[in-house]
Amino acid sequence: MKALSHPNLISIRDLSAQEIELVFFTADHFKEVINRPIKKVPSLRDTTIANLFFESSTRTRLSFELAEKRLSADVVNFSASGSSVSKGETLIDTVRNILAMKVDMVVMRHPDAGACQFLTRHIDCPIVNAGDGAHEHPTQALLDAFSIREKMGSVQGKRVAIFGDILHSRVALSNIFCLKALGAEVMLCGPATLMPRGIEELGVGVTNKVREALEWCDVANVLRIQLERQQTRYFPSLREYTREFGINRKVLDEIKKEIVIMHPGPINRGVELSSDVADSGRSIILQQVENGVAIRMAVLYLLATRPQLIE
């Protein structure tokens, strides 16, 4: 396995287990590159990449931009606020106009699920999904699995519990697909109101007891409560959520084993995760951020250099 079979990365399901391994293997080398005194390589110096962010983002956007710059690509940034989108331009028109300026690849975040998939039918260049609504966030899942592999040696056979707002989380869905493809066991834990109906069909365990999930797992991936996506109230109050589902030092001390703590950010400190746990030695939250740049370099590199691109 030396090349990706799909021209885009929209969903983790575009990738086979071997292709995920190829991304990891390539990211290993890029991780070495970004730890050099000169942190860049000239691979994509002939490629222009547009970052289209129709929804706000700090980490993902910076991470993609750094990844692009460290591959020597030319980068243009676009954010929906202050653009012609507010004047009523459609998505296809916006993207076609940007591509007319000779852009070779698109990285897109959009508040609507399926926006990237929709775009692939209308434009002819590689698209990387940087998060589409509550659907998927494939590079986040890749960097999460890569961080587990780095911390624990492999992903195969590991037990990963995902805590929190599963219903609104694109990270949860991509993580389930990625971890299952790599042979890990997955359990979801959250309030019943934030658990999508029928999610067990994906071959994952479901519980609403934090203690049970923690005792079962090797890795706890704690998600943020996405208040901005919640139009109705799914639980009585944040305080009550924290009391029932928040992960803190006391809960972790009660179970007799060391669990690796992950969080895709941004953290609501003191809501889903207490500060003493987030900043402790068992948290790999900042390693996830570092690995994010290497993973995104690998994805962009592999998509831009697919041999099928030869004229």
Place this chain on the structure above:
Amino acid sequence: MSTESRVIVQPTHLTLILQRLSEELLERHPGFHNTVLIGLQPRGVFFLNRLTTVLQARISGLSGEMAVVGDASDAGLNGDAHVNMPAQGALDVTFYRDDFRHRTEPLSAHATQLPFSLEGKKVVLVDDVLFTGRTIRAGLDALLDFGRPNRVELMVLVSRRFRQEFPIHPDYYGIEVNTHDDERVRVCWDEPDGAQITLIKSNG
């Protein structure tokens, strides 16, 4: 498409070549004081590993000779008796190549290991076969991202003539061969009776 292959350097001959290249290195890098040897991944590293074994044996022999001479201060090379093994590294040039879009098979990367600073060093880049010079061009770019060496030299085992696309020529080479574009030169390090060099010709 059928291929025919012909051994152009026998194992015994290759051993002699490795010995000669070690001698040339010793001669031009007195004491190896500031010298590092860097193999290009992947096959230059196989060559460098073999060369290192020969060089190591030669250097142990050298310290033996000096012990016989007695006073180490006026023996040896250029008045300095002490010969250290030069440090070795491995450099991967995949991300520096200019031809990945022209290939049908994608390239896969290998590890870069340069556990030393290149600042002010004399670097000998080591690769097995020099053909168009594009790998070495990429190697020079990759190398300069790690610091500013004082001097860079090139050692190849096989120098293929007539197809050099860049003004790049080896400072040390094992053999020169005249080849056509449809031929390949392969150095096989794990043959049963020792390493050998094979010329492979595609017919049709």
